[in-house]
Amino acid sequence: MKEIYLDNNATTKVDDQVFEEMRPYFCEFYGNPSSMHFFGGQVQKKVDEARNRVASLLGALPEEIIFTSCGTESDNAAIRSALEVSPERRHIITTRVEHPAVLTLCRNLSKRGYRVTEIAVDGEGRLDVDELRSVIDEDTAIVSIMYANNETGVIFPVEEVGKIVKEKGALFHTDAVQAVGKIPMDMKNSTIDMLALSGHKLHAPKGIGALYLRKGVPFRPFMVGGHQERSRRAGTENSASIIALGKACELAGQFLDDENNRVMAMRDRLEKEILAIVPKVRVNGGLAERLPNTLSVAFEFVEGEAILLLLNEKGICASSGSACTSGSLEPSHVLRAMGVPFTCAHGSIRFSLSRFNTEDEINMVIRELPPVIHRLREMSPFGREVLVSN
Amino acid sequence: MWDYTDKVREHFLNPRNVGEIKDADAIGEVGSLACGDALKLYLKLDESKERIVDAKFQTFGCASAIASSSALTEMIKGKTLDEALNITNHEIAEFLGGLPEEKMHCSVMGQEALDVAIAKYRGTAVPSHGHDHEHMEMEGEIVCKCFGITDQFLKKVIASNELHTAEQVTHFTKAGGGCGGCIPKINELIAEVMGEQPKEEHKRPAKLTNLRKMQLIQDVLEKEVRPLLWADGGDLELIDIAGSLVQIAFRKACAGCVSSGHTAKFVEQKLREYVAEDIRVEEVEG
Numbered sequence: 001m002k003e004i005y006l007d008n009n010a011t012t013k014v015d016d017q018v019f020e021e022m023r024p025y026f027c028e029f030y031g032n033p034s035s036m037h038f039f040g041g042q043v044q045k046k047v048d049e050a051r052n053r054v055a056s057l058l059g060a061l062p063e064e065i066i067f068t069s070c071g072t073e074s075d076n077a078a079i080r081s082a083l084e085v086s087p088e089r090r091h092i093i094t095t096r097v098e099h100p101a102v103l104t105l106c107r108n109l110s111k112r113g114y115r116v117t118e119i120a121v122d123g124e125g126r127l128d129v130d131e132l133r134s135v136i137d138e139d140t141a142i143v144s145i146m147y148a149n150n151e152t153g154v155i156f157p158v159e160e161v162g163k164i165v166k167e168k169g170a171l172f173h174t175d176a177v178q179a180v181g182k183i184p185m186d187m188k189n190s191t192i193d194m195l196a197l198s199g200h201k202l203h204a205p206k207g208i209g210a211l212y213l214r215k216g217v218p219f220r221p222f223m224v225g226g227h228q229e230r231s232r233r234a235g236t237e238n239s240a241s242i243i244a245l246g247k248a249c250e251l252a253g254q255f256l257d258d259e260n261n262r263v264m265a266m267r268d269r270l271e272k273e274i275l276a277i278v279p280k281v282r283v284n285g286g287l288a289e290r291l292p293n294t295l296s297v298a299f300e301f302v303e304g305e306a307i308l309l310l311l312n313e314k315g316i317c318a319s320s321g322s323a324c325t326s327g328s329l330e331p332s333h334v335l336r337a338m339g340v341p342f343t344c345a346h347g348s349i350r351f352s353l354s355r356f357n358t359e360d361e362i363n364m365v366i367r368e369l370p371p372v373i374h375r376l377r378e379m380s381p382f383g384r385e386v387l388v389s390n
Numbered sequence: 391m392w393d394y395t396d397k398v399r400e401h402f403l404n405p406r407n408v409g410e411i412k413d414a415d416a417i418g419e420v421g422s423l424a425c426g427d428a429l430k431l432y433l434k435l436d437e438s439k440e441r442i443v444d445a446k447f448q449t450f451g452c453a454s455a456i457a458s459s460s461a462l463t464e465m466i467k468g469k470t471l472d473e474a475l476n477i478t479n480h481e482i483a484e485f486l487g488g489l490p491e492e493k494m495h496c497s498v499m500g501q502e503a504l505d506v507a508i509a510k511y512r513g514t515a516v517p518s519h520g521h522d523h524e525h526m527e528m529e530g531e532i533v534c535k536c537f538g539i540t541d542q543f544l545k546k547v548i549a550s551n552e553l554h555t556a557e558q559v560t561h562f563t564k565a566g567g568g569c570g571g572c573i574p575k576i577n578e579l580i581a582e583v584m585g586e587q588p589k590e591e592h593k594r595p596a597k598l599t600n601l602r603k604m605q606l607i608q609d610v611l612e613k614e615v616r617p618l619l620w621a622d623g624g625d626l627e628l629i630d631i632a633g634s635l636v637q638i639a640f641r642k643a644c645a646g647c648v649s650s651g652h653t654a655k656f657v658e659q660k661l662r663e664y665v666a667e668d669i670r671v672e673e674v675e676g
Contacts, residue, residue, distance in 0.1 A: 110620075111617050111620070111621070112617070112620075113616070113617075113620045113625075301423070301450065302450065303426060303427065303450060303451050303452050303455070304452075305392075305452035305453055306402070306451065306452055306453055306455075306456060309402065309453045310403075313403065330426075330536075330567070330568055331426070342423055342424040343423050346423070346426045378408070379405065379408050379448060379449055379450075379456065380448060380449065380450040381419070381428055381429075381430040381448035381449070381450060382423055382428070382450055
C-alpha cells in the first residue's frame, strides 16, 4: 500500500537532493571540520556553505547561526542562556500552547524558583497580546513565544511581541520549528533575539537543528566542551546533517512560493470539502492566520485514535490531538487552552501537507474520510441525530 | 503507534454486535464525551429472565474501547446474568490477546457497563462511577474529580487486578490521569487494599560529623523545603547552625506570613526526618 503522508508537522521526508548532498560526508569526506589538514578543511568549507544557506533563508548573518542537535536543544539553549545572562531577573513568559520543548522546561524552572507566566489564547488559538503587555515587567528575563503552533498552524504576531519585549529590556526567543521554510522571515528587520529551527521539519534528516542568535545578544552556552560553533555549542559538528540542513534551507527558500500557493490551495480545498461533506465539524483555529500547510479539524461524537486507525487502513497518515493516541487521558493542551468544546476535542485530526503531496492524494482523502467518520458515528452512542441528516 | 494485537485490530475493524436493542431488558451506560470514551450496552434476556440471549453496544472511543466492547458482547451471549457478572476485565483483555497497559481502562469500561446494566435491571446499587447518569445511585465517595471515580470502584479494580502503583490505577481506571490531585488518595487506597505501606522512610545517617550535618541541613533545605515554599511564592534563608539549633529567616511571601510559625514547624519536621531527631528550628530576624 502506498502511503499518503499528511503528517508533515510531525516529520518530513528527506528530500532526495538533500540526501545526495549529505551522502559523501559519511564514508568519503568524513574528516573533522576542526582538523588542520586539507581533509578536514574541505568539510569545514561545506559546513560554512551550509551556515550561509541557513542564514540566507532567515535573512540572518552566517555568524548568527549555531548548529544544534534538534529544535528542543535550540529551545533549551536559548531559554537557559537568557536566564544565565540576567541572573537578577526571575520571570519567564511563555504561552499555554507551546511545544513541550519549551513548556516542560519552563514548568521545571518554575519549581526552581522562577516565576513563570503562561499567556492564554482565544478560542481560535490567537495570542492574548494584551495579557503579555500586562504581565511583562523589569523582572522578566525571557519571553519565549512560538512562531506558529504545531497542532493548529496558528501564526503568532511575533514582531508585535518582540516590540513589547524590547520595551522592558528582556530577551525574546521564538520556537519557529513549524514556521521556518513555510512562511518568509527576515531577521534583518526583526525584533527576535533567538529563534529555534529543526531540520526534520523541512526535509532534512532528524537529529539536526539550529539556533539563530542575534549578533550582540549575550549568550551562555548550554553545551560546553570544545570550541566548536565559536564556543557556543561544543561537540564535534554533525557535518553530514549540517550540510543536509543547508541544502534543505536552500530548497525551502526556492519552494516558499509553492508552499504558499499550491500547497495552501490543496489544504484549503481539503478543508472546504470536509466542511461541505461531513456535518458537525469545526476547524480549530479556522479564523486565525495559519501556516499554509496545516489543517486541524474536529469531528464531533467520534474519537481521534479510531479515526486515525481507520484512515491508516487506507494508507492515509495523519495525527490527532486526542488523548488516546498519546496515552494521556486528556485531549491536547493546545485544544484545551483554546477551549475547544469537549464534544469535539477528542475527535480532532491534524492534516499537515508538504510540497510532496499531490492533488490526487487530496482527492483520495476527500473520498475516504467521510465514510470513516460516518462509520464511527454509527457506532457512537452520541450525536445519533446527525446520522439522519447524513 | 500502539502495539495492538491482531485480535484487537480485527475486533476494531469488524466489531461484532454494534447497535441497539429496541426492547432491551437491561441497559448499562458508562463514560461520557468529556471523558473521551463511553459505552452503552444493551442486553436482551430469555423468558426466564436469567440468560442473556442477545447483547449489543454503542461505543464512543478509541480502537481498544471499540474492540473491548465487541469482545464483551461476544463473551456474554448465552451466559446467565450471574455467570456474566463473574467476567473480569482481565478476561476481556485476554479474549483480545491482551491490551497495552495504558489501555486497560477500556476493558474495565466493558466490565463496568455490564455491572451497571445488571445492577439497574435487578434494582440494586450501581457499583460504578460516572457523571452522566445522574439518576443512578452511586456507591462510595468520589476520589478522582476529573473522571468522577469513586473509592469503592477503585478498590474493586485494585484488588481484582492486583495493582501496586498509582500509575497502574490510572491505566486501568483513568483515575489520577487528569489534574493528578487525587494521586495521594489513590496511593492510600492501594495501601489499604493490597496491605502495603506507602514507602516514605528516609534513611537518617547513623553518625554525623558537624561538617556533614551542616551540609546535610543545607541540602535538605535546598532540595526538600525551598522548592515547596517557592510554589507558594515564599522562600527562606539559612542564617546559622549551632549544634542542633537551625536558625532560619523567612523571605518573600513567607516573611510576615501569619502561618510562618507553622512553616517553621514543617521545616523542623523535614530536618528531623532527613538529618537528626534532635534538630530544632528557630525563626530569627535577618
